[in-house]
Amino acid sequence: MNASQPDTKLDELARNYRDGFSLASGFYKDPSVYTVDLDRVIFRSWTFAGHISELTCAGAYFLFEIGMESVIVVRQVDGEIRAFGNVCRHRGSRICDSQSGVVKMFVCPYHVWSYNIDGSLRGMKGESPGSNEKDYRLRPVRLQLVEGLIFVQINSNGPSFREAAEEVSTYLAPYKLSDAKVAHKDVFRVEANWKLCVENFFECYHCSNGHPEYARSHVNASPDGYLTKMLEDQIERRKSLGLAHHSVAKYGSPLSAGQQNYRINPWVLKRGYRTGSQNGGQLAPRLGGLEDLYGGYTSLLIGPTSFFILYSDYLVCFRFSPKGVNLTDMEVCWLVDESAQEGRNYNVADLVWLWTLTTEQDTGLIERNQKGVNSMMYEPGPYTSTEGLVREFVNWYVGAIKYSGEPGTT
């Protein structure tokens, strides 16, 4: 289906949407809605692809895959990182299958056209590339670095990343994430629509019962101004360490507004917890050589599917990659400071304990949610006061799918 053509089913779903209530089941299980989701939301948005430490030398590459799309992210001879469509310019074959590696060139297995790492056509079997070189370069894909974090936008007609990149860079600068390194990566496959994964991530209403280990250490909501007071103390603590401490809420703006949506929020850990660990103790060297652990963390939400939890000593990066209407990969990556040495001043099992357990728990909760919304007995239910961010996301999403990117649409 062409996403710019009118779609009665989608129009009807969007028309019947009630602010303050969960989405109708069609949004979570209809293949035609999934196609529109990819075209109008996922491919237009900036998405976290990986970290520069994964590309150590010229020709080092990894694949970034989302929906049916595949992108090659590769380091150039001059050190720059660029991205290209993993699609041969001859007759369209997928070129590269290995998820990562180091190459001198990319060779299409079908008829053996080859490409230099800068995307230029290098060879055509049996013929000289000659003047074809400039016409048949690998298609470039937009890429933006933010403090060593690599973001990619599949459809270059989507919003600009400039405002989000500047704000997030300023926030992250003291942690020196460009010098960080990947300590561990994992993929949690969820049999559910991508939006249920995002919605689950945007609320902690389920945390006390769904994540007892997480809830033991993290304060996300509490009555009687307790959280407000703790946040005030936390802000003072961050100020004394020269760290940014404000909140930024740019999640409400529609894709049509021209800027990528994002959100930054500082949070506190419970007393006795200095980072996101099992016993509250430090897990790895302080990021960027921070003077001290500050007993809090920061959540960054960028676009609809990239989320980051930043502690004083490690960063957890999440990407929720749609793989099908009812299939999503929750891809998780842990970063530590460049000075960290495994077995000496950190160990992977302790580092990943909290967010592996929490993500496994979420996988079960999200799959239950999908089973329920598949039922003919499901009807949208009301958000509570602690689910404000879910409501914000769903409102943003319903606005985004109405926007085809064609002139005259909003």
Ligand code: FES
């Ligand atoms: S499709 Fe790649 S060489 Fe023919």
Ligand SMILES: [Fe+2]
């Ligand atoms: Fe959760």
